[in-house]
Amino acid sequence: MTLKIPVVRDILAANERLAEDNRRIFRQAGLFVINLMSGPGAGKTSLLERTIDALRQEIRMGVIEGDIQSSYDAERIGQKGVQVVQLNTGGSCHLDGNMIKSSLDALDLGNLDLLMVENVGNLVCPAEFNLGEDMKAMILSVAEGDDKPLKYPLMFQESRVLLINKIDLLPYVECDVGKMRERALQLNADLEIFEVSCRTGEGLDSWADWLRQRVSDRKAELDGAKT
Amino acid sequence: MHEMSIAQSILDIIFQESQNHKVSRVLSVSLKLGELSAVQSESLRFCFELLSKGTLAEGAKLDIERVQVTCQCQECGSKFTVQELVFTCPSCNSPKIDMLSGRELSVESFEGE
Numbered sequence A: 001m002t003l004k005i006p007v008v009r010d011i012l013a014a015n016e017r018l019a020e021d022n023r024r025i026f027r028q029a030g031l032f033v034i035n036l037m038s039g040p041g042a043g044k045t046s047l048l049e050r051t052i053d054a055l056r057q058e059i060r061m062g063v064i065e066g067d068i069q070s071s072y073d074a075e076r077i078g079q080k081g082v083q084v085v086q087l088n089t090g091g092s093c094h095l096d097g098n099m100i101k102s103s104l105d106a107l108d109l110g111n112l113d114l115l116m117v118e119n120v121g122n123l124v125c126p127a128e129f130n131l132g133e134d135m136k137a138m139i140l141s142v143a144e145g146d147d148k149p150l151k152y153p154l155m156f157q158e159s160r161v162l163l164i165n166k167i168d169l170l171p172y173v174e175c176d177v178g179k180m181r182e183r184a185l186q187l188n189a190d191l192e193i194f195e196v197s198c199r200t201g202e203g204l205d206s207w208a209d210w211l212r213q214r215v216s217d218r219k220a221e222l223d224g225a226k227t
Numbered sequence B: 001m002h003e004m005s006i007a008q009s010i011l012d013i014i015f016q017e018s019q020n021h022k023v024s025r026v027l028s029v030s031l032k033l034g035e036l037s038a039v040q041s042e043s044l045r046f047c048f049e050l051l052s053k054g055t056l057a058e059g060a061k062l063d064i065e066r067v068q069v070t071c072q073c074q075e076c077g078s079k080f081t082v083q084e085l086v087f088t089c090p091s092c093n094s095p096k097i098d099m100l101s102g103r104e105l106s107v108e109s110f111e112g113e
Ligand SMILES: Nc1nc2c(ncn2[C@@H]2O[C@H](COP(=O)(O)OP(=O)(O)OP(=O)(O)O)[C@@H](O)[C@H]2O)c(=O)[nH]1
Pocket: A038, A039, A040, A041, A042, A043, A044, A045, A046, A047, A073, A120, A121, A122, A165, A166, A167, A168, A169, A196, A197, A198, A199, A200
């Protein structure tokens, strides 16, 4: 006899629960957490290096490096003298809540203000999996072209920030930054957009200022909740 | 591609529910996938077939319903289907909108014996 069984269950529910656990841990430690996403080679590690240089006097930062293989990016970050853990996903094209949870023991969260997670280089899959972060930020480099928002809408929808990187290359590539901005904003009108170059440093001050403000807002919020 | 982990999560749900309902063979599974979810139907079918081999869901058919992206405007209240990825209210042009559907990723039901 054939039975029809109603289920109605969210396929990502298990990940959502783990992400919520992480979120509670981050809140307790008073951390602001960023999930940094982009296609391969858009400049995630370069942006982390620049951000650490800009904020290290004022903010205690840690990094989780997600890669399919290798610990090359973690070594680059380690040279900056901040806490870093390497997560190898063993073939998986994205990080998930469980992987983040398993990496937390390797970090001294009580001694951090800002935790930055570098997701696996991929414009599609990471957008679907929450990690327990406060915000998702994405990088798109001008070398990738201005049509990307149309092809990868979910990541633009999920992100709070879009960093348009490698603007030093604008004279050499075919990319209309105005069009890129317009297409991104059609998908998500709340996107905060920064045009930067991790090579020349252009535009990175406004990004660092903005991020500094987010971290101090979080601190104020937590201090407010305590008193 | 992450269709592999999605397929595994679907199977986890199916195995649990099969046990609860004393089902020993799964014939078909009905899914809802929002148009905006980053899951490709063909790739999901492929991964599901691969992972279900040798389990009680081997050979089960995936019925996939794609759900349109619909939104409601916060300013004027009108509901609309998103065309060509423009998330702006077509009535009043406001970008302040709530998404009503399009992000679905769920197991709706399954058939078994
Ligand atoms: N011209 C130019 N090159 C850049 C810029 N930012 C990064 N790069 C270069 O782009 C390449 C990739 O940068 P990464 O920071 O490693 O990129 P990623 O996103 O971390 O790469 P994966 O982790 O492999 O996905 C490196 O050769 C960088 O030197 C920039 O603003 N301008």
